[in-house]
Amino acid sequence: MKGLLKVFAGVLLAMILLIDAAPAQAFVNSASRPPGIAVASAHPLATDAGIEVLQAGGNAFDAAVAVSASLAVVEPTGSGIGGGGFWLLHQAPSAIKSTSPNKDEGRDIFLDGREVAPLAATENMYLDAQGKAVDIASRDGALAAGIPGEPAALAALASKYGKLGFARDLQPAIRYARDGFIVDAKLARAIAENANRMSPAATAIFVPNGKPLVAGDKLVQTDLSKSLQLLASRGAAGFYQGTLAKTLVAGVDAAKGIWSEADLARYSVVEREPLVTYFRDYKLITSPPPSAGGIALAETLQQLEVLGWTDTHDAASKHLVIESLRRAYHDRAQYLGDPDFVQIPLTRLASRDYAISLARTIDRKHATPSASLDAAAKPAVEGGQTTHFSIIDADGNRVAATMSINLSFGSGFMVAGTGIFLNDEMDDFAASTTASNAYGLIGSKANAVAPRKRPLSTMTPTFVEGPNGILLIGTPGGSRIATMVLLGILDFVDGADAKAIVAAPRYHHQYLPDVVQFEPGAFSETEQHDLTALGDTLAPLTSTYGNMQVVLWNPQTNNLQAASDPRAVGAGRVVLTAGH
Ligand code: DON
Numbered sequence: 001m002k003g004l005l006k007v008f009a010g011v012l013l014a015m016i017l018l019i020d021a022a023p024a025q026a027f028v029n030s031a032s033r034p035p036g037i038a039v040a041s042a043h044p045l046a047t048d049a050g051i052e053v054l055q056a057g058g059n060a061f062d063a064a065v066a067v068s069a070s071l072a073v074v075e076p077t078g079s080g081i082g083g084g085g086f087w088l089l090h091q092a093p094s095a096i097k098s099t100s101p102n103k104d105e106g107r108d109i110f111l112d113g114r115e116v117a118p119l120a121a122t123e124n125m126y127l128d129a130q131g132k133a134v135d136i137a138s139r140d141g142a143l144a145a146g147i148p149g150e151p152a153a154l155a156a157l158a159s160k161y162g163k164l165g166f167a168r169d170l171q172p173a174i175r176y177a178r179d180g181f182i183v184d185a186k187l188a189r190a191i192a193e194n195a196n197r198m199s200p201a202a203t204a205i206f207v208p209n210g211k212p213l214v215a216g217d218k219l220v221q222t223d224l225s226k227s228l229q230l231l232a233s234r235g236a237a238g239f240y241q242g243t244l245a246k247t248l249v250a251g252v253d254a255a256k257g258i259w260s261e262a263d264l265a266r267y268s269v270v271e272r273e274p275l276v277t278y279f280r281d282y283k284l285i286t287s288p289p290p291s292a293g294g295i296a297l298a299e300t301l302q303q304l305e306v307l308g309w310t311d312t313h314d315a316a317s318k319h320l321v322i323e324s325l326r327r328a329y330h331d332r333a334q335y336l337g338d339p340d341f342v343q344i345p346l347t348r349l350a351s352r353d354y355a356i357s358l359a360r361t362i363d364r365k366h367a368t369p370s371a372s373l374d375a376a377a378k379p380a381v382e383g384g385q386t387t388h389f390s391i392i393d394a395d396g397n398r399v400a401a402t403m404s405i406n407l408s409f410g411s412g413f414m415v416a417g418t419g420i421f422l423n424d425e426m427d428d429f430a431a432s433t434t435a436s437n438a439y440g441l442i443g444s445k446a447n448a449v450a451p452r453k454r455p456l457s458t459m460t461p462t463f464v465e466g467p468n469g470i471l472l473i474g475t476p477g478g479s480r481i482a483t484m485v486l487l488g489i490l491d492f493v494d495g496a497d498a499k500a501i502v503a504a505p506r507y508h509h510q511y512l513p514d515v516v517q518f519e520p521g522a523f524s525e526t527e528q529h530d531l532t533a534l535g536d537t538l539a540p541l542t543s544t545y546g547n548m549q550v551v552l553w554n555p556q557t558n559n560l561q562a563a564s565d566p567r568a569v570g571a572g573r574v575v576l577t578a579g580h
Contacts, residue, residue, distance in 0.1 A: 030555035033092075033396050035580035038562040039063060040498075040549035040572035041389035042078065042476075045181055046070040047564075047571040049172035050391055053164065055575070060397035061089065061161035062169045065154045067389045068403060069173035069228060072150070073221060074181055076421055077190045077408045078387035078476060081227065081239065083423040084149035085403030086287055087111040087157060088274060088461040092396035095161075106396070108285045108463070112270040113153025114454040115146030115425040119266075120258040123448045126431040133435030135427075140197050142257030144411040144424035146455065148239075150403060152269045155236035167232040174232065177225035177419070185215040186569050194409050199255065202414040202421065224419025240264040244418065251415025252422070266452075270340075277350055279305055282466030282493055286485075288346070289339040292332040293460025295349050296482035299328035301489070302355030307362065311494055315530030316364070318523070321490075322509045322516055322536065323362045325483055329441075329511035330373045337446030338454040344446070367535035370514035386476030388461065390551040390562070394577055398551075400461035400472040402481070407438060428455035439479035440513055460485045468492055469554030473501070475565070477546040480517075483508040484546045492552070498563035498572070502548040515539035 039050035049070040050063040058066075064087060072080035079085060089109040096107055124131075126138045138144050158166035183191075192212045195203065205221060206213055213219060230238035238244060245264045252259040274285045275294035279301040286294035303324035311317050335344055348354050361368065386404040404425065405411075411424035430443030437443075439458075447456040458481040461474040471492045475484045488501045496504070505522035509515070515537045523531065528538055547568045552561045558580070562572030 031558040032555070034392055034394055034553045034560050035558050036560055036574055036576035037393050038551045038553070038560050038572070038574045039067065039389065039391050040551055040562040040564050040570065041067050041071065042387045042547050042549060042564070042568060042570040043071060043074045044569070044571040045074045045176055046389065047573050050389070051573055051575060052172055053169055054393055056164065056168070058164040058169065059095065059162060059395065060391045060393040060399050061157050062164045063391050063393065064389070064399040064401055065158045065162060065166065065169035066172050067391065068150065068154055068401065069170050070176055071387050071389070071403065073173050073176040073224060075187070075387055077187065078385050078405070079150070079403035080405050080410070080421055081151045081231070082145070082148050082420040083403065083405030083410060084113045084115040084146070084425065085153065085401055086291060086457070086459050086461055087113065087153060087399060087401040088285065088287070088463065089161065090285070090396075090398040090463060091161070094395050095397050108274050110272040110274040110288060111153055111156065112272050112290065112454070113149035114290055114457060115149050115423055116267065116452050116454055117146055117426065117429070117449055118258045118263045119260060119451045121426075121449050121451050123450060125449055126426070131432065133431035135438075138427040138429070138431060139407060139411070139424050139438060140413075141199070141411055142252045142255035142413045142422065144426050145252065145257060145259070145413065145422035146425045147259065147263045147267050148423065149267060149269060151231055151239035152236045152267055155231070156269050159235070166235060170228055170232045174225050174228045177221040177228060180218040180220035183213050183215055183217045183219050184569050188213060188215040188217075190408050194412060197412040198409065199413045201416040201418075202409070202412065205419070221419050223417055227418050227420055240267055247417055248415050248420075251418070255413060275350065277301065279489070280466075280493065282464055282489075284462060284464050284489070286462040287460050289336055289344055289456070290454040291457040291459050292336045293458050293482040293485065294462070295336065295346070296325070296328040296332060296458075297460065297462065297486055297489070298350040299331065299355060299358065300324040300486050302352055303327065303359040303362070306352075306356050306359040311490060315527045315534065318507065318527060319364070319367070319531060319534055319536070320362065321486070322507070322531075323368060324358070325486075325509040326368060326370055326373070326511050327358045327361070329509070330370070333442050333511060334444055335446055336456050337443070337448075338456070341450060341453045342446040365534065369535075370511050373511065386459070386478070387547065388474035388476060388549045390472035390474065390549050392472065392551050392553055392560070398463060398470075398472055400463060400474050402459035402461045402474045402476065404457075404459060404476070425455055428457060441479050441510065442512060458482055462489070464489055464492060466493070468495060469552055469556070469559075472551040473548065475546045475548035479510050480506070480508045480545060483510075484548060488548060488550070498550045498552040498561035501552070502550050502563045502565045506544075506546060517541055519544050
């Protein structure tokens with residue numbers, strides 16, 4: 001009897017482990033390498049830069065440097081060397097030394113090049129005498145800028161993981177800046193909209209003689225090409241030390257900012273373990289803190305799994321997505337911040353038990369008022385900035401990277417002679433426990449400003465591995481990033497191809513404000529009626545949002561796809577190796 005009990009207990013334990021540890025997929029009869037290379041990014045010239053570097057013998061990491069630096073030039077609204085980002089890397093087995101313990105599966109790395117608060121930053125620096133947040137101070141001008149991480153991240157990517165060298169990887173970007181490129185309608189619109197929040201050095205380039213550049217004009221950025229050239233010749237030191245560093249600090253100081261040379265000299269990227277979670281038989285490799293995105297995915301997907309969710313393409317299935325998001329974004333506001341500064345109950349938040357307890361509170365017949373979970377906030381503004389790209393090379397190395405200077409053209413502030421827009425990522429901190437940021441997100445002390453601390457992000461570059469293949473996914477979109485990635489993953493699991501994933505209509509809930517935002521066409525009339533009847537407050541948007549860039553490789557069919565969001569101007573390209 002005792003023996004039988006033991007066996008029973010053993011079986012039970014095995015079952016529990018199976019539920020908790022979810023299966024790692026095995027690709028039976030599958031290709032070990034992609035049939036070619038694929039790049040998807042928010043600008044055709046940046047995609048071309050990635051392809052150029054790959055065809056010159058570089059790997060996905062070289063291409064990632066080329067694409068990142070090119071985006072800094074050709075999409076200056078979204079990211080740049082005055083900002084930061086997250087680069088999620090997968091080293092294929094062939095790229096790893098034979099002595100490594102991860103030799104067989106490859107290795108995943110989360111390169112955190114997020115901005116940090118300057119040493120002189122203080123918790124109340126964006127509050128007025130009455131303790132009220134002064135939004136403009138954290139959004140426009142030099143005081144809004146964190147210490148950039150992108151130059152250090154790109155230098156690390158090239159030197160540690162690339163094959164061609166930093167200088168070669170930077171060539172396309174230097175060329176685009178020095179020789180110029182043609183402004184498209186999207187960039188022209190952004191220049192016109194932001195002309196009056198740009199500092200004089202930026203206006204001289206983007207609004208010459210008081211006239212914003214228009215579509216068809218050529219944009220030459222000589223100063224930026226020189227700054228990039230300094231990086232090419234001196235590595236990260238070309239930005240963080242020496243002439244450029246001194247010019248940046250003096251310029252920020254003259255504009256009432258608080259950078260010091262020590263801030264720049266001490267900046268360092270952090271390599272973190274990616275957050276790993278599971279949805280059915282899919283494994284997700286995604287952003288850990290200081291991004292809130294990965295935890296949001298872990299919480300929402302596990303709640304949906306526990307609820308037995310399937311996409312019935314109606315209000316009932318969308319209701320469950322909305323309710324799981326409400327709970328995940330509530331936790332974001334409560335617990336999340338820079339993990340190097342605050343204790344985050346990460347294991348618990350990402351656990352199956354916790355998802356079960358959250359899912360139990362979901363009522364299939366009624367929306368849960370967010371106020372019954374807590375506090376109040378303003379609606380989010382339309383951002384449309386930041387940028388993402390996805391790359392796979394012919395060895396199977398991958399990069400999914402989301403990079404940002406936060407709002408359009410960052411803080412709008414540029415130090416004369418540098419050509420570099422400084423970010424306004426300081427707005428991603430919680431200025432106080434009641435103030436909301438530009439995306440309507442609120443936060444707790446966990447995300448308060450402190451010297452050298454990283455502001456909480458939602459950027460969610462993600463790999464998904466499972467029966468439908470390998471997905472590289474991400475997008476800009478402020479607070480809505482994690483939701484977009486979630487919807488994209490659900491479509492992928494449902495069998496959608498890359499084009500369908502980036503094109504699918506979007507909806508979003510972020511706990512507060514307690515409304516469901518949705519793109520035109522995302523909900524049918526019936527779904528709108530049904531969701532309202534469940535108690536949801538619908539907030540229809542008049543425009544679309546996001547700019548998703550996806551690469552999808554299915555090792556079983558050896559089909560390789562790249563797709564760029566049809567809402568914007570980017571390009572996805574696949575180049576097959578001879579013989580495929
Ligand atoms: O790190 C973040 O989450 C934000 N700074 C990203 C901003 C963004 O995506 C703007 N796009 N709408």
